[in-house]
Amino acid sequence: MMVKLLSGDKPGSVLLSLILLGIFLSLAFAPFLFEGTRALDTAARICVFIVLVASYDLLLGYTGVVSFAHTIFFGFGAYGVALASIHMGRSFEALAMGAGAGALGAALLAAVIGLFSLRVRAIFFAMITLAVASAVAVLVSQLSVLTGGEDGLTYRIPRELTAAVTYGQAPEWRIALPEAVAPGTEEGPAMLTLGGDRISGKIANYYLVFAGSLILVLLMLRIVNSPFGRVLQAIRENDFRAEAIGYRVVSYRIGVTVLSAVFAALAGSLFAIWLRYVGPDTVLSFEIMIDILLMVVIGGMGTIYGAVIGAVVLMLAQNYLKDLMAGAATGLADVPYAADLLNPDRWLLWLGVLFVLSVYFFPTGVVGRLRGKRG
Amino acid sequence: MADMVLETRDLTVQFGGHVAVDGISTGFRAGELTAIVGPNGAGKTTYFNLISGQIAATRGRVLLEGRNISRKPASTRTRMGLGRGFQLTNLFPDLTVYENVRLVVQAHQRKGGRLLRLADSDDHMRDMTHQALDQVQMRVQADKPVSELPHGDQRKLEVAMLIAMDPKVYMFDEPTAGMSPDDAPVVLDLIGRLSQDRSKCILLVEHKMDVISALADRIIVLHNGALVADGAPRDVMASAIVQEAYMGRAQANV
Ligand SMILES: Nc1ncnc2c1ncn2[C@@H]1O[C@H](COP(=O)(O)OP(=O)(O)OP(=O)(O)O)[C@@H](O)[C@H]1O
Numbered sequence: 001m002m003v004k005l006l007s008g009d010k011p012g013s014v015l016l017s018l019i020l021l022g023i024f025l026s027l028a029f030a031p032f033l034f035e036g037t038r039a040l041d042t043a044a045r046i047c048v049f050i051v052l053v054a055s056y057d058l059l060l061g062y063t064g065v066v067s068f069a070h071t072i073f074f075g076f077g078a079y080g081v082a083l084a085s086i087h088m089g090r091s092f093e094a095l096a097m098g099a100g101a102g103a104l105g106a107a108l109l110a111a112v113i114g115l116f117s118l119r120v121r122a123i124f125f126a127m128i129t130l131a132v133a134s135a136v137a138v139l140v141s142q143l144s145v146l147t148g149g150e151d152g153l154t155y156r157i158p159r160e161l162t163a164a165v166t167y168g169q170a171p172e173w174r175i176a177l178p179e180a181v182a183p184g185t186e187e188g189p190a191m192l193t194l195g196g197d198r199i200s201g202k203i204a205n206y207y208l209v210f211a212g213s214l215i216l217v218l219l220m221l222r223i224v225n226s227p228f229g230r231v232l233q234a235i236r237e238n239d240f241r242a243e244a245i246g247y248r249v250v251s252y253r254i255g256v257t258v259l260s261a262v263f264a265a266l267a268g269s270l271f272a273i274w275l276r277y278v279g280p281d282t283v284l285s286f287e288i289m290i291d292i293l294l295m296v297v298i299g300g301m302g303t304i305y306g307a308v309i310g311a312v313v314l315m316l317a318q319n320y321l322k323d324l325m326a327g328a329a330t331g332l333a334d335v336p337y338a339a340d341l342l343n344p345d346r347w348l349l350w351l352g353v354l355f356v357l358s359v360y361f362f363p364t365g366v367v368g369r370l371r372g373k374r375g
Numbered sequence: 376m377a378d379m380v381l382e383t384r385d386l387t388v389q390f391g392g393h394v395a396v397d398g399i400s401t402g403f404r405a406g407e408l409t410a411i412v413g414p415n416g417a418g419k420t421t422y423f424n425l426i427s428g429q430i431a432a433t434r435g436r437v438l439l440e441g442r443n444i445s446r447k448p449a450s451t452r453t454r455m456g457l458g459r460g461f462q463l464t465n466l467f468p469d470l471t472v473y474e475n476v477r478l479v480v481q482a483h484q485r486k487g488g489r490l491l492r493l494a495d496s497d498d499h500m501r502d503m504t505h506q507a508l509d510q511v512q513m514r515v516q517a518d519k520p521v522s523e524l525p526h527g528d529q530r531k532l533e534v535a536m537l538i539a540m541d542p543k544v545y546m547f548d549e550p551t552a553g554m555s556p557d558d559a560p561v562v563l564d565l566i567g568r569l570s571q572d573r574s575k576c577i578l579l580v581e582h583k584m585d586v587i588s589a590l591a592d593r594i595i596v597l598h599n600g601a602l603v604a605d606g607a608p609r610d611v612m613a614s615a616i617v618q619e620a621y622m623g624r625a626q627a628n629v
């Protein structure tokens with residue numbers, strides 16, 4: 001059953017399986033395991049980026065096609081939901097319509113870019129996507145009547161998905177602690193209490209994002225293990241021979257570009273549902289494109305699981321490295337240089353160091369390393 | 376030339392000023408094994424590339440069963456029944472032996488567009504793949520990555536991939552080059568058996584004269600890109616032009 005859900009694509013190493021299981025459980029129970037809105041927000045972003053990075057992996061890792069326009073497709077899905085919610089009013093229909101329209105738009109644009117550039121040469125495609133990415137970014141900030149320009153758009157989503165609605169209390173789990181570990185209070189034996197918070201629509205929203213992401217990832221896992229997926233791998237390995245044994249390489253490249261754009265757009269839609277805001281900086285910026293590239297490389301290309309690892313690692317680093325460093329800097333306040341080096345303002349430097357180290361030690365990504373393959 | 380499976384008419388390609396294939400007009404019948412010979416650089420591989428669509432012709436046409444396929448991409452020609460084998464090893468190195476062959480079967484059955492099935496769930500495809508591997512006695516190596524195979528086995532795999540295509544026209548480009556004395560007979564026997572099938576048209580680029588005399592129904596000789604001799608093996612081997620263009624080199628090669 002499990003293996004079937006994973007399309008027979010087992011993680012291929014015990015450690016990797018455990019890590020993935022850990023990530024899955026943490027995300028599945030995030031609202032009850034971690035405290036605070038920031039943690040939940042990070043968990044939701046991780047879900048969305050896993051889908052986004054996996055969809056990019058379809059292109060880069062499985063087919064060997066380099067694209068710089070992935071954020072545009074992400075943006076299509078996000079703006080689709082935003083615009084539909086604004087113009088149709090807050091409703092689930094608006095979310096569905098927006099996501100559908102965004103995915104369709106992304107598919108069409110991807111098909112056009114692919115038709116014009118992939119017929120020529122794969123490198124030409126990379127250049128075209130770069131040009132289109134800049135053009136769309138400019139367009140979005142200029143067309144402020146429609147897109148809200150640099151300010152972006154805020155909109156309302158169904159109440160059921162916001163903190164305004166309460167579905168009840170989370171069950172409290174009480175775990176009796178042995179006396180030796182935690183001495184009892186006057187009232188009785190020591191208890192560790194978990195949960196007990198209000199279950200709000202925000203949590204329902206999180207589960208929408210989580211379930212959507214899970215389905216999309218499983219679907220991509222299926223696609224890479226399908227006959228089509230195998231052709232993609234053949235093209236990556238030897239496109240000349242793939243053509244010679246009877247696969248029209250251009251068509252497959254265009255096909256996977258379209259598919260990957262659709263998945264990216266759906267990730268964007270989930271993101272927009274979660275954030276209730278879209279803007280050029282949150283979905284279209286070049287920084288996000290770079291994040292995607294980093295996540296694919298850190299996690300390991302050509303293994304959907306790599307996207308999972310890469311997204312988790314980088315997202316946590318980006319969100320918590322600053323805090324960690326601030327803590328460490330205070331702790332080391334008396335040590336010369338160390339405190340200065342750990343100044344939270346230098347977090348980007350450390351992120352860079354982390355990246356270089358990970359590429360140096362895991363040239364095939366974390367997943368490649370755990371599976372025991374070397375570059 | 377109604378009974379020709381494959382035909383080339385005035386087929387020519389020029390690289391810069393160099394004419395690599397020079398106006399070759401000839402045809403190949405079903406049930407016939409034609410050996411293509413000529414010294415290094417004569418244009419044999421380039422002639423193959425023009426037929427199977429790896430490069431575009433400067434001039435001339437290729438006809439498969441009477442249809443002009445000169446403008447079709449290589450993948451289409453393959454699906455129409457041209458089975459092209461390569462002289463230089465040209466496989467999918469990180470995929471397994473099994474997967475290399477299975478991909479060929481899948482292309483032949485036109486199932487590459489399937490998105491939601493599992494690649495290896497098709498019993499018929501699996502059987503076809505195993506059969507092709509059995510033909511070259513490589514079933515035991517099915518799960519090995521191709522990059523780990525010795526050269527001779529990679530050449531055998533190349534042949535298995537051609538078999539898996541089940542084409543109308545087989546194009547072997549020096550299939551036994553670099554093979555051990557143990558492996559070569561496996562492949563040559565196989566080609567011999569294929570040539571018994573009266574529906575198959577076989578083109579074989581080969582340097583070794585003993586192989587040619589054993590297998591070929593006909594020989595064509597290329598020299599500087601042009602077709603310079605064509606006929607029954609015995610006649611062609613005896614002709615003066617072949618002695619000059621080819622035999623000197625072949626003898627040195629044996
Ligand atoms: N793509 C190309 N660009 C330029 N020149 C080429 C190209 N392909 C082949 N040639 C030239 O065309 C000529 C014919 O080469 P080809 O490989 O067809 O010879 P061959 O008969 O197969 O030789 P061999 O017996 O060594 O395999 C050679 O001079 C080669 O350098």
Ligand SMILES: [Mg+2]
Nearest residue numbers: 419420421462
């Ligand atoms: Mg050659």
